[in-house]
Amino acid sequence: MRMMGSAFLVLSFLLFALAATPLPRVAAGAAPEPVLDIAGKVLRTGTYYDILPVVRGRGGGITFAITGHKSCPVDVMLDSYEDSDGLPLQFIPANRKKGVIRLSTDLNIKFPGPASCAPTAVWKVEDDDELTGQMFISTSGVEGNPGPETLDNWFKIEKYENDYKLVFCPTVCNDCEVLCRDIGIYVDKEGFRRLALSDVPLKVKFKKF
16 A cells, blocks of 8 residues: 555656646747848838849849830849849738748849839739740739739749749649749840749848849
């Protein structure tokens, strides 16, 4: 009886110790990692940044221009001048309350002011080009209003090796079938280095304007 009593006391002590030990907390829905600029600072909404290719020697920063014999849409491309940082851009999350730009988050990407026939200068993935079969990036998108009507206007930033890449893989519509591709470069017959959906991503970095 004395041994049974001792065993009961030991068991009671162990149960009390387990109950008093706090369980490790599991992070529920942890926010994705923030995107950093070349100075190591967090990218923020409302701030302008240049998007620069990591590998130089094939053009400067990202800008826009009209290519071919058309007036619309205005194409997004690398500046032909190697030393140019291109034009500044803003990143606008689908959730406008978010002040920090994070990986894997739906974003509008926007040049300041209008771009010729595109009054908002928001990036958009165009349909297959008849001549090249490429899906180019233009400035004919619209800002905000996440959903099926604006599916082609949403992009993401993802880690790529030690730098970043731009991705088209919108998640603003749960019931939509989407095409997920990297954003790369297509050199057309005029020598313009146009942004397009690609299997070879353009490695980029961000510089505060």
